[in-house]
Amino acid sequence: DARVTQTPRHKVTEMGQEVTMRCQPILGHNTVFWYRQTMMQGLELLAYFRNRAPLDDSGMPKDRFSAEMPDATLATLKIQPSEPRDSAVYFCASGFRVPGQGRNEQFFGPGTRLTVL
Amino acid sequence: GIQVEQSPPDLILQEGANSTLRCNFSDSVNNLQWFHQNPWGQLINLFYIPSGTKQNGRLSATTVATERYSLLYISSSQTTDSGVYFCAVAGTASKLTFGTGTRLQVTL
Numbered sequence: 001d002a003r004v005t006q007t008p009r010h011k012v013t014e015m016g017q018e019v020t021m022r023c024q025p026i027l028g029h030n031t032v033f034w035y036r037q038t039m040m041q042g043l044e045l046l047a048y049f050r051n052r053a054p055l056d057d058s059g060m061p062k063d064r065f066s067a068e069m070p071d072a073t074l075a076t077l078k079i080q081p082s083e084p085r086d087s088a089v090y091f092c093a094s095g096f097r098v099p100g101q102g103r104n105e106q107f108f109g110p111g112t113r114l115t116v117l
Numbered sequence: 118g119i120q121v122e123q124s125p126p127d128l129i130l131q132e133g134a135n136s137t138l139r140c141n142f143s144d145s146v147n148n149l150q151w152f153h154q155n156p157w158g159q160l161i162n163l164f165y166i167p168s169g170t171k172q173n174g175r176l177s178a179t180t181v182a183t184e185r186y187s188l189l190y191i192s193s194s195q196t197t198d199s200g201v202y203f204c205a206v207a208g209t210a211s212k213l214t215f216g217t218g219t220r221l222q223v224t225l
Binding site: 031045048050056089093095103105107110113 | 148210
């Protein structure tokens with residue numbers, strides 16, 4: 001049963017602490033996305049990678065957020081230092097895309113619910 | 118970027134009723150997906166439907182790409198259908214832009 005996995009599922013931390021969220025995309029998928037969901041902004045893209053290379057991180061606050069793919073089976077999203085306004089659910093999604101061709105469907109993980117006190 | 122509008126924002130149905138949810142988008146798309154976010158927060162893929170019509174059990178969807186809208190039909194609704202339904206689209210870039218969702222509550 002192929003699915004995107006995310007850890008941790010829940011994280012409560014204090015302002016100023018570093019937070020690391022991890023994602024394992026579906027095996028064989030070449031595109032990985034990070035989205036954030038808040039009541040005020042809804043679901044919005046933070047960053048995405050194709051074949052482990054960052055393609056777009058324009059949705060991410062650069063001063064405190066960083067996203068990486070150390071290998072094809074792991075994507076990470078870090079916040080340092082965290083702030084209360086970062087409280088949200090962070091979703092990872094993966095898909096397989098050959099630009100200009102074929103299916104472009106994305107599959108979402110269960111999310112990490114982050115609370116920054 | 119592409120704008121996505123969903124209607125209605127809220128919907129209350131009695132079990133067994135049918136409903137139609139609408140998604141309008143502002144530009145041509147290469148990807149259109151419908152998701153159900155259940156009460157536990159999970160985003161469940163319902164349809165990948167950049168054009169055409171698909172059916173899956175009590176759910177069906179139609180996208181008319183030339184007129185820039187998509188419809189999600191729910192027939193014989195059940196309480197387990199409750200949650201938020203999102204439409205999301207992507208143009209030439211892969212990133213999805215989400216609508217604000219339709220919150221559905223199905224009552225007994």
